Amino acid sequence: MMINQEFAEGSTWVHKLDPRLKILMVVMLAIIVAVGESMPMLIQAVLLASFFIVAAKLSWKKVLKRLLVINFFIFGIWIFIPFTYPGTALFYLGPLTASYEGVIYALRITLRSNAIMLAMIALLSTSEMTSLLQAMKQLYIPEKLIYLFFFVYRYIHVIADEFSTLHNSVLNRGFKPRTNLHSYRTYAYLVGMLLIKSYDRSNRVYQAMLARGFKGKLYIRDNFSISVSDLLVFSATVVLISWFIMIEVGLIII
Amino acid sequence: MHISEGVLAAPVLAAGAAVAAGGVAVGLKDLDDQDIPKTSIITSALFIASLIHVPLGPTSVHLVLNGLAGVFLGWKVFPAFLIAFFLQAVLFQHGGLTTLGVNVSIVAVPALICYYLFRSVVERKRGGLKVLSVSSFVCGALGVLLTVIMLMFALVFTQDSFMEMANLILLSHLPVMLIEGVLTAICVVFIVKTKPEAMQEIELSSLNL
Missing domain, CATH: 1.10.287 (Helix Hairpins)
Incomplete structure (x- = not known):
């Protein structure tokens, strides 16, 4: 069975980061990346997510294996979109014309998808599912x-x-x-x-x-504490995400 | 069946999230204490069943089973699929976070339609085995068809250029629809014969088996 939590084993600061903060960080990052259009912002988001992967000391081989699965779907997009998206011609393949805009569009999808997946692997898969559940309870789910x-x-x-x-x-x-x-x-x-x-x-x-006396309530252990270093990581991420937003809305031009 | 991260436009993502949130809210309201273990263990079973690869010619397909899920869970399919998709996203990176709403909607809305359709036929018409198997077949096939159609809408609303890809997805799912229909029909008849009380969302008393 493929249900395991191999990435949750580890003791780096990424693993130890408070799960509540991790969830907030992933959600913020995922939203800005999913709605963002700016290419420099998307590239930096991929870099930020990769940084978390490196910091969590996850095996690249296993991470790439996971990415391969999602990129299989992305591959389908590369087969169609460059040829069906209208725009200036970039190259010809038999009777088909690939447009420059189409290639950019497909590239954007690839970056977005990989950035969010890397962030999810680095920040969510490095916590035990039970801690994520406890954290979600405290986040008013x-x-x-x-x-x-x-x-x-x-x-x-x-x-x-x-x-x-x-x-x-x-x-x-x-x-x-x-x-x-x-x-x-x-x-x-x-x-x-x-x-x-x-x-x-x-x-x-x-x-x-x-x-055993069930009355519609389960008691889930919740003993999280946010350390100073957790706060530092969280604030740094918030600053970076604000930076991404500024690039996206055009306040900063790279 | 799901859409990966980064493909859909923001309005489509937001619409999907809104529909899913509404559905989950109704589903949770519908959920008594007693339903917690029932709904969740049935959800686990459907989750495992949807990982089965069924042979189709030289390849294999995996089942969606949303028609069956609808018949079993009613409105509770919304929380059920939300949980299943979140787990898939975190455990093996299928689907995604921002696409969670859209993915839940395109599978659960058809499931709900199947549920009402199935109920109206089975509970109102005094039928026998034939009515039961035909309506289960329709549920299985329609569940997949509606899901693919909603997926196509999600893609084409994002970008017109997805049209060709969407058509191919529809075409490639036609045999899956048939398989799901056949499988759902056999499965529902089997359960109604062996353990009718497991179908708690459907009143089976008017059936004449």
Whole structure:
């Protein structure tokens, strides 16, 4: 199963940064990058995000592997957009004309996408999911949503195990997935069985919760403290993001 | 099915976020204490099921299952998909943060439409197995179709030049629609026969099996 938190292991200052501040930093950065148009700003945002990756001492090989997945979609954009975007001709490929504006547009999408993904890897994936949930609770995300989140995250691993048991049992009976009705029917039964088992499990879980005195509230540990260095990093990021905004609205021309 | 970061224009992102926020608010209001473990464990199951790769000719596709999710969860599909997409974004960088609203909307709105459609047919018409399987098939196929159409709108509203790409996405999802329809039909009939109480959002008593 691909559900693991390999990036959360580490003890650099990026890992130790208060998760509440991390969430705020990622959200601010993601919004300015997602709506920004200025090329110099986008390049600097990629650099800032890469700086966090370097500071967190994450393995570049693993990070690049993750980026490869999203750039697969971006690659599709590079195939189409340069040729369908109107503008001055840059080069010709058979009957197709690539426009200069189209290439710039595709490049902008690539930079944005990678900047936000790098920032997310460096700042969100370096925290345990449970700390992120605690932090979100303190950032006024509705409680019910946090509880749901907590349970989904907890049970994904359990259900993944359950699925692999079911899947192994069909494989052991000689099931070979092919493009035919029999295969689709088998998958439909697998999904159906998974849903039924999950439903039964949820009843047992709820009864166990009631037996332990559940009254609609989960108590989630929250013992964060913001250190001086956390504040310094946060303020520096806010200054940089303001700088990005100034470049974006044209107050500063590079 | 999701759109990556950095592709969509700000108004599209904002519209998606607004729709998703509204849906999540209604979904959470609909959620009792008892529903917390139920909704979330079903969400985990749908999350895992959507990672299954189903063979299609020389390649394989993975399932969207939003029609099925709608039938199972009703309005609660909004928080369910929000959580699923956030987890995917943080755990394996699929989708993204600023596109969260759009991605939730393009999957959950069709799921909700399927839910109401399914309910109106199954609860009002006194039908048998045929009605159940046909309406589940429609749910599965329609869920994917509407999602692709909303995805196309999101792309084309951002930039007209996405038209060709959007058309290709629609074309390549036609077989996926069929597979989802077939799978949803078989799956729903199986569950109704084996464990009807698992479909808590639908009143099945008028069915004549």
